Amino acid sequence: MPELPEVTTITSQLKGSVVNKKIKDVIIKDKRLIKAIPPKKFKSKIKGKTIKDILRRGKVLVLKLDQKLFFVIHLRISGWLMLSKKEEQYARVILALSDNKLLNFCDMRALGEIKLVEDWRKLPIIKTMGPEPLEIKKENFIELFKNRKAMIKPLIMDQKFLAGLGNIYAQEALFCAGINPERKASSIKKEKLEKLYDCLISILKTAITKKGSSSNTYRQLDGAQGSYIPLLKVYQREAQPCFRCKTLIKRKVTASRGTYFCPQCQR
C-alpha cells in the first residue's frame, strides 16, 4: 500500500479500535516477516501485553505496548491490516485480541516487516527520516531543495529527504505543480517549489479524507477500499488525455520506477 495517507488512515482507525485491547495470542503464519528476533521469542514477548497507543512516522506504523515495548510495522508494497473475526486471506501474522477480534497483518508479496523494539526512535529508518510534509513550514520546505542536484521525483520519494511520499503521490504532486519528474531539484524556481508545497499539502489532506488509494492490495482496517483513485490525475493514465491540456499522458522509467506525467504541462 502504503504511502502517508494510507498509513495515516490505518493509524487513526487502529486508535479507535485496538487501544487498550490485550494481545491474547499471536499466530505466525509466515515467519519471514518477523525481523531480528526469533519467532518464539517474539511470541512470548508480546503475549499478554496491552496496546497502549498507535503512532506513525512516515510510512512506519508503531503499536505502543505496555512495559516499554514497541511493535513496529512496515507494510512495504503490498501489506495491509484488517481487523475482523476471522483469519483473512494472505494473513502472515495475526494478533488475537481480548475482544475476540483478530488483527490480521496481510501481505500478498510478503515484503512487509515487523520489528519488536524497546525504543522505536532508535531504529535507523526513523533516525534518518526526513521531515513530515504536513508539518514542515513552507520556507523550510523550500530550503530542502537548495544545492540538490538529483532529479525531483526520486528526491521527494527519498524518505531521508521527505517522509511519507511514494510513487503515487509524488507523481500526482508533480503534475499538480507542473514540474517534470526528471528536472534537477536545484534548477526549480522558488515559485514552483512553493506551488509544489501547496500541491503536496492539498493532495495528502484530500487523500487522507478519502482514506487512501486502493489501486492494489491496500484496504482500510475493515476491509473497505480507499476512495482516492478517481481523483488521480496522472498515475496509471498512460495514453489518456491530460485533464488540463488534453495531451496524452506518458509513462517512462525514472530511477527504475514507472512514472506518469504530462509532457506538455510538466516542464
Added chain:
DNA sequence: AATGGGACCTGCGCGC
C-alpha cells in the same frame, strides 16, 4: 554524494 541495478516476494494481465 548520487545513481543504477539487483534482491527480497507473489500475483495479475497481457500477448502469443
Added chain:
DNA sequence: TGCGCGCAGGTCCCAT
C-alpha cells in the same frame, strides 16, 4: 488453454 514476460504504491545493499 498455457506460458512467459512485464509490471506492481518500498527499502536496502552493493558497485561505480
